[in-house]
Each structure stands twice: as structure tokens, then as C-alpha cells.
Amino acid sequence: MNLIILKPNKENLQTYLALGVILLGIGFFDITSNTFLNFNMTGFLPSIISYLSPLLLGTLGLYFIRIEYSGNITLDQINKNLNSSNINAILSLIVIFILIKYVPPLLNWAFIDANFLGNAKEDCTGDGACWVFVKVWFNRFMYGMYPDAEQWRINTSFLVLFGSIVSIFILPNKFKKYIILFLLFVFPVIALNLISGGIFGLKWIETGAWGGLSLTFIVSAFALIFCFPIGVFLALGRRSDLPAIKYSSIGFIELWRGVPLITVLFMSAVMFPMFLPDGTYMDKLMRVIIAITLFEAAYMAEVVRGGLQALPRGQYDAAKSLGMGYWRMHFLIIMPQALKLVIPGIANTFLALVKDTPLIFVVGLLELAGMIGLAKTNPEWLGMATEGYVFAAFVFWIICFAMSRYSQNLEKKLSTER
Amino acid sequence: MNFKNFSIDLKNKKRLIPQALTLLFIVLAISYFTFNAQVNMGNRGIAFGFGFLTQEASFDIGFSLIDYDGSHSYARAFLVGLLNTLLVSAIGIIIATLIGVTVGIGRLSSNYLVAKFSEVYVEIFRNIPLLLQLFFWYFAALRALPLPEQAMNFNDISYLTVKGWYVPKFIWTNFSIFIYFVIAAIIAIIFVSKHAKKQREEFGKHIPSFYISTALLFLIPALSFLIAGVELEFEIPVLKQMSATIFNFRGGVSIIPELMALAMALSMYTATFIAENVRAGILGVGKGQKEAAASIGLTKTQILKLVVLPQALRIIIPPTTNQYLNLTKNSSLAAAIAYPDIVLVFAGTALMQTGRAIEIVSITMGTYLLLSLSISSFMNWYNQSLAIKEK
Numbered sequence: 089m090n091l092i093i094l095k096p097n098k099e100n101l102q103t104y105l106a107l108g109v110i111l112l113g114i115g116f117f118d119i120t121s122n123t124f125l126n127f128n129m130t131g132f133l134p135s136i137i138s139y140l141s142p143l144l145l146g147t148l149g150l151y152f153i154r155i156e157y158s159g160n161i162t163l164d165q166i167n168k169n170l171n172s173s174n175i176n177a178i179l180s181l182i183v184i185f186i187l188i189k190y191v192p193p194l195l196n197w198a199f200i201d202a203n204f205l206g207n208a209k210e211d212c213t214g215d216g217a218c219w220v221f222v223k224v225w226f227n228r229f230m231y232g233m234y235p236d237a238e239q240w241r242i243n244t245s246f247l248v249l250f251g252s253i254v255s256i257f258i259l260p261n262k263f264k265k266y267i268i269l270f271l272l273f274v275f276p277v278i279a280l281n282l283i284s285g286g287i288f289g290l291k292w293i294e295t296g297a298w299g300g301l302s303l304t305f306i307v308s309a310f311a312l313i314f315c316f317p318i319g320v321f322l323a324l325g326r327r328s329d330l331p332a333i334k335y336s337s338i339g340f341i342e343l344w345r346g347v348p349l350i351t352v353l354f355m356s357a358v359m360f361p362m363f364l365p366d367g368t369y370m371d372k373l374m375r376v377i378i379a380i381t382l383f384e385a386a387y388m389a390e391v392v393r394g395g396l397q398a399l400p401r402g403q404y405d406a407a408k409s410l411g412m413g414y415w416r417m418h419f420l421i422i423m424p425q426a427l428k429l430v431i432p433g434i435a436n437t438f439l440a441l442v443k444d445t446p447l448i449f450v451v452g453l454l455e456l457a458g459m460i461g462l463a464k465t466n467p468e469w470l471g472m473a474t475e476g477y478v479f480a481a482f483v484f485w486i487i488c489f490a491m492s493r494y495s496q497n498l499e500k501k502l503s504t505e506r
Numbered sequence: 507m508n509f510k511n512f513s514i515d516l517k518n519k520k521r522l523i524p525q526a527l528t529l530l531f532i533v534l535a536i537s538y539f540t541f542n543a544q545v546n547m548g549n550r551g552i553a554f555g556f557g558f559l560t561q562e563a564s565f566d567i568g569f570s571l572i573d574y575d576g577s578h579s580y581a582r583a584f585l586v587g588l589l590n591t592l593l594v595s596a597i598g599i600i601i602a603t604l605i606g607v608t609v610g611i612g613r614l615s616s617n618y619l620v621a622k623f624s625e626v627y628v629e630i631f632r633n634i635p636l637l638l639q640l641f642f643w644y645f646a647a648l649r650a651l652p653l654p655e656q657a658m659n660f661n662d663i664s665y666l667t668v669k670g671w672y673v674p675k676f677i678w679t680n681f682s683i684f685i686y687f688v689i690a691a692i693i694a695i696i697f698v699s700k701h702a703k704k705q706r707e708e709f710g711k712h713i714p715s716f717y718i719s720t721a722l723l724f725l726i727p728a729l730s731f732l733i734a735g736v737e738l739e740f741e742i743p744v745l746k747q748m749s750a751t752i753f754n755f756r757g758g759v760s761i762i763p764e765l766m767a768l769a770m771a772l773s774m775y776t777a778t779f780i781a782e783n784v785r786a787g788i789l790g791v792g793k794g795q796k797e798a799a800a801s802i803g804l805t806k807t808q809i810l811k812l813v814v815l816p817q818a819l820r821i822i823i824p825p826t827t828n829q830y831l832n833l834t835k836n837s838s839l840a841a842a843i844a845y846p847d848i849v850l851v852f853a854g855t856a857l858m859q860t861g862r863a864i865e866i867v868s869i870t871m872g873t874y875l876l877l878s879l880s881i882s883s884f885m886n887w888y889n890q891s892l893a894i895k896e897k
Contacts, residue, residue: 169618179615180620332529346879350839359868361546366546449842457637473641473646473649474642474646477642477646478646480638481634481638481642488632488635
């Protein structure tokens with residue numbers, strides 16, 4: 089092969105380096121001019137070669153600068169990380185070319201050409217995204233149809249929730265127990281009454297008006313609080329040696345895990361009212377929370393079961409030898425250790441729960457994604473679907489990414505502690 | 507369940523009481539709900555039963571793999587929905603596996619850019635709810651495609667437009683004979699690989715069974731064209747003018763945008779989880795294994811094929827099965843963009859028309875349960891065939 093004669097070597101480092109960099113430069117110039125200046129430098133060649141010319145030139149250039157132990161630290165780093173073989177060189181070039189071709193237009197659309205000022209669709213004169221849409225509808229995206237004057241009630245509830253979660257980490261261990269008990273038993277009642285109103289002179293706001301991102305949090309927080317105890321009991325049931333309890337737990341868990349959430353929500357919407365006594369009515373949001381709770385409880389049970397299985401047998405034997413009965417053994421010895429093991433698993437279940445909440449649109453409840461669906465069909469704001477969904481995706485991404493990073497950190501921390 | 511032990515258990519009071527209470531609770535709950543349901547259905551004048559399945563459905567479905575129109579029965583509509591669900595799940599599983607394996611290997615690449623690119627892909631697509639991704643593809647990305655008259659043209663045989671992707675249609679003559687030849691090829695391949703294995707284990711002879719199998723897979727079906735009178739023609743979609751301003755393609759097969767959006771969202775979302783499984787699997791193979799393989803002189807490809815992959819697959823398959831199951835269940839999000847899957851057709855339209863909530867929702871949930879159980883048992887079987895066989 090001809091290339092063997094041209095094998096780059098250390099003696100002619102400068103020559104090969106210059107040759108390689110020039111070829112690489114031509115390649116990059118070709119793709120940049122193609123993308124931004126609408127000028128095809130290699131247009132005289134057959135179309136396929138012209139199309140691939142930046143790649144061919146770049147690969148050749150990278151071939152010439154692939155000199156091992158050249159003595160130049162930067163060059164060695166580049167060769168090691170991007171250019172260790174011909175295939176790696178081609179892959180690196182493809183990634184760089186994709187970035188050159190698609191990132192600038194994306195930035196243009198999202199920031200440079202975008203419209204931030206104004207409060208009507210007509211103010212969006214630029215070519216880019218119309219963020220005015222998000223700005224005008226922001227309140228609706230966050231709170232749904234909840235009246236503007238009453239939104240402090242939602243904010244207060246979330247501040248209390250957030251504050252108590254933070255205080256768990258700050259306050260000494262003595263108080264932690266009380267805060268967790270408060271969060272599990274007192275807070276749901278307070279928050280529910282505060283948000284729905286109807287007592288203490290607060291205006292009654294029906295659940296149909298709840299919506300937006302706050303509804304996502306309400307549904308997932310309540311479902312998490314309720315599904316946790318059910319999940320723990322199901323996990324214990326599944327590991328029980330009493331056949332009737334064991335097989336009914338297995339049946340319950342596998343039934344919910346085998347069906348999609350959307351059919352469970354359908355069930356809560358159309359089938360569940362048929363099972364209630366004639367004439368009783370249960371609130372739609374309540375039904376949805378019950379459905380999601382039962383659904384998530386099955387997944388929670390499997391997570392908790394994982395923790396129970398990971399505990400060594402000695403813990404059970406030790407507890408039994410102290411004369412503890414089934415419940416005392418489980419709630420004083422086994423559960424505290426098992427639950428600590430599965431905190432990352434619980435965080436992941438919660439993450440999945442948050443990602444599943446947009447599905448409640450099937451029963452007509454509008455959280456963030458649903459509100460955007462509503463806003464984009466508003467006759468004054470037609471054609472704003474992209475902005476809306478990009479915004480929603482961004483919001484969800486921040487929440488979910490933060491949570492997944494948190495659970496990964498916990499996992500690492502717990503695995504080193506053991 | 508072991509009934510012998512069960513009967514002994516019944517004699518033991520301490521074990522009997524909680525079980526009896528549980529069973530009593532379940533029975534009471536079920537009878538309470540059944541009673542209410544009977545009263546409610548009695549009030550509305552409907553009786554529980556599955557007779558409605560044979561009635562005429564009298565609604566149309568936009569996309570169907572089998573013959574269907576309004577004059578067919580509800581059972582047929584159910585079948586159409588089920589086939590559509592299976593179609594999108596199968597497409598999704600194939601694409602998700604391809605992307606997932608590529609990205610999973612990419613994350614471990616020594617190439618910094620490729621590794622980072624794969625990581626960014628995983629972190630972005632894993633942390634956005636599937637429904638939002640679906641809406642994005644359907645309402646934003648696919649709506650930006652050109653109208654039929656300015657369709658994106660792939661070599662004059664396939665066109666991508668806002669109304670769907672038009673691809674050539676295969677028109678077969680004597681299709682069943684072709685299928686017999688394919689079955690014959692598969693039997694031949696099984697025979698060859700068994701023979702190759704026997705030769706290797708008993709005589710230490712290496713037969714290149716992979717190349718032989720590939721050749722057989724193509725040659726035997728190709729033979730059917732030459733001797734058995736099988737013919738294949740392509741019907742290429744053609745742009746037709748419908749009225750003064752409306753153009754559309756005729757002929758060929760149209761892949762509707764709902765199917766494209768759903769398959770794309772499902773596969774890109776699930777691929778991130780598969781990629782993580784693949785990465786964990788490859789990392790899970792001990793470094794010593796690779797070093798040992800290298801020290802006995804295997805090449806890089808041989809190490810990957812003979813040492814790393816067989817061990818990594820054992821770690822990868824169980825969680826990936828779970829992802830396939832999730833993908834199948836998530837395909838029910840189709841209802842959100844009006845792709846006629848089982849949820850939209852059956853739990854949506856058919857339920858609205860008949861009002862038989864209990865029957866229809868239980869059939870739908872039962873179908874998904876059956877699908878989940880069959881996929882998981884198939885993958886369990888496959889997993890067992892891969893497991894280490896101790897002699």
C-alpha cells in the first residue's frame with residue numbers, strides 16, 4: 089500500500105504535522121463553508137465524493153498527525169483521546185461535524201433569533217423560538233386554572249414541604265423522627281385542606297381547576313406517601329411463609345406490574361365508579377391518586393423486597409434469639425436496615441413516578457404537558473407546540489436529572505459505607 | 507403451591523388466623539365490588555357479558571394490518587388494535603436494541619468525543635418523560651416535514667412527507683412457497699450449526715458455521731425464485747394530483763406519522779436504559795478475564811466474541827428483558843397521539859360506543875398481562891439457555 093511509504097514517523101515530525109494540520113484545516117473549512125456560506129468548495133467532484141470530502145480530508149489529516157511519543161504533550165493527548173486508530177479518527181470527525189452542523193442552528197433558534205419581549209404572538213417577529221408564549225402562559229403552566237389570588241396556598245404548602253425536607257438534613261437526629269412523622273401523617277392533611285380550601289374561610293377550589301407543574305408534584309407526593317406503607321406490607325407479604333398471604337401478595341404485585349399505567353388510569357376513570365355504591369361520587373383527582381398509589385405500591389414492594397433479600401440471615405436469627413415476635417423483629421431490626429439499603433431504589437421509583445404523571449391527561453387532568461396541549465390549541469397561540477414542549481421537556485429534565493444524580497450519589501455513598 | 511403442607515398448616519392456629527383473615531378480606535372486597543357493579547349495571551340496564559364482541563363495530567380505524575372496516579365485529583377491531591400494538595412494540599424493540607447497544611458500547615469507547623456524546627444522549631433522553639418526547643416528535647418534529655409536492659425524495663422510490671412515509675409495496679406471487687423455502691433454510695441452518703458443534707466438540711474440527719448459515723439463509727430463498735415460480739414486484743408510490751391544490755401519493759405503503767413518532771419516541775427513550783444495561787454488562791466482566799484471554803494470544807475481536815460477550819450477555823439480558831416489557835407497556839401511550847393501538851381502539855372508541863367499562867377494561871388489562879407474561883417467560887427461557895451449564 090502507498091500509505092506505508094508515507095508512514096508518519098518522529099524524524100519528520102514537523103513535515104507530517106504541517107501536512108496533517110493543513111489537510112484537517114481544509115476539511116473543516118469545507119464543512120463550515122458548506123454549512124454557513126452555502127459554498128461548496130469541492131463542487132467540481134462527483135456528488136458522493138464531494139459530500140464525503142471533509143471526512144476523507146480530515147481522516148487523511150488525522151492519519152498524518154498520528155505519531156506516537158512525538159514529545160509534544162498536546163499532540164499526544166489528542167492522539168490518545170481522539171485519534172488512536174483510523175476508525176476512532178472517523179468517529180471523532182463525524183461527531184465534530186454533527187456538532188458544527190446542528191449546534192449553531194439550534195443555538196440560533198433557542199437564543200440568538202429568539203423573541204423574549206412582548207406579550208402577544210404578534211411580538212414574535214424573529215425567526216427563532218417565541219419564548220413570549222412561555223412567558224405569557226407561565227402562570228398557567230405552573231398552577232393550571234387555579235385562581236391567581238389563591239396561588240400563595242400552593243406555594244406555602246410546597247415551602248413547608250421543602251423546609252421540612254431540608255430540616256431533616258440540618259437538625260440533629262433527635263428531631264428527625266418527629267419531622268418524618270409530621271411529613272407522613274400531619275402534612276398531607278394540612279396541605280390537602282390548604283390547597284382545596286373550604287375551611288377557615290378559605291375559598292373552595294375544586295380539583296378540576298388544579299393543574300400545571302404543581303399538580304405533578306401534588307400527585308407524585310401523595311402517591312409516594314401512600315404507596316410506601318402499602319409497598320412495605322406487600323413486600324413482607326411476598327416473603328411470608330403463609331401461603332394464602334404469599335400468593336395473594338404475589339398476585340397483587342404481578343397484576344399491577346404487568347399492565348401499563350394508562351390502562352390503570354382508564355380503569356380509575358371508567359371502571360372504578362361502577363364498583364362504588366350507587367349514588368356515591370368520588371373526586372377524579374382522588375381516584376387518580378388511588379390508582380397511581382396502587383400501581384406504584386407494586387413497584388415499591390419489589391424495591392423493598394430487594395432490600396429484605398439483601399439482609400444476611402443472621403439478622404433474623406439474632407432478633408429471634410432475643411425473643412422478638414414477627415412484627416417487633418421486622419419493625420425494629422429488619423426494616424430499618426433494609427430500607428436504608430434501598431433508598432436509591434426508592435428514589436428511582438419516585439423518579440419513575442414523576443415521569444409517569446403526565447399520563448393523567450387521559451382522565452382529563454391537565455398537568456404541565458396537558459396545559460401545554462391546551463395552550464397550543466388556543467386560537468391566539470397556534471403553532472407554538474415546539475416552544476411549549478421544549479420548555480416542558482427542559483423543566484422535567486432539570487427535575488429528573490437532579491433526582492437521578494442525587495440517587496446515584498446516595499448509591500455510591502451507601503455502597504462505600506457497607 | 508404444596509397442598510400437603512397447606513392442609514397441615516390449617517391445623518396450626520397461629521398460622522391459620524392471619525391467612526383466614528386475608529382470604530376473608532379479599533372475598534369480602536370482591537363480593538362488595540361485584541354487588542355494587544351489579545346494582546349499577548342493573549340501573550343502567552346492561553348485563554355483564556362478552557356477547558357484544560360479535561356485534562358490528564361500525565367505526566373505522568385509520569391504520570390496520572388486516573382487512574377491517576366498520577362492518578366487522580368488535581372482536582375484529584380488538585385484533586386490529588392488538589396487531590398495531592405488537593407492530594409498534596416490535597419495531598421499537600429492534601431500533602431500541604440497535605441504538606442501545608451502539609450507545610452502550612460508545613460510552614465505554616476510548617474516544618473522548620464518542621464517549622461524551624453517548625453520555626449526553628443517555629442523560630438527555632432518559633430524564634425527559636416519554637409522553638413529552640412523544641408529543642415533541644409528533645406535534646413539533648414530524649409536523650415540520652414538507653408537503654407531498656415537496657416531499658423528501660430517497661432515490662425516487664421512497665418519499666417522506668408530513669402525511670407519512672411512503673415506501674414501495676412488495677407484491678408477491680406464490681408467497682406461501684417462498685415461506686416454505688425460508689422454513690427449509692432455517693431447518694438447514696439448525697442442522698448445520700448442530701453438526702458444526704458436534705464436529706468441534708468431538709473431533710476438534712472447526713467448521714465456519716456462521717458463513718455457511720448466512721449463505722444458506724440467502725441462497726435457499728433465492729432458489730425459490732428460480733425454480734418454484736415465486737415472483738416479487740415493487741409498487742412504487744407516485745405523486746398524484748387530487749384536486750387543484752391537493753397532492754398526495756398513491757400506491758406503495760404509507761407509514762403514518764403516528765407510527766413513526768411512537769416508534770421513534772419509544773426506541774429513543776428505551777435505548778438509554780438498554781445502553782446503561784449494556785455498559786454495566788461489559789464493565790461487569792472482570793478485567794482479569796480480558797487479560798487472561800489476551801495472554802493466550804486471542805485477538806481483540808476474538809476476546810470480544812469468545813470471552814467478553816458471552817459473559818456480559820448473562821448480565822445484560824435480565825434487565826433488558828424488563829426494558830422490552832416496559833417498551834411494550836409504554837406503547838399504550840399511543841392513545842395520546844391517536845395511533846390506533848389496543849388502548850385507543852378498544853378501551854377508547856369501543857368503550858365509548860358500548861359503555862361496557864368492566865368487560866372492556868378487563869380484556870385490555872388481561873391482554874397486556876398476557877403479553878408481559880409471555881415476553882418474560884420467553885426471555886427467561888432464552889436466559890436459561892445462555893446460563894452457565896455446569897457439568
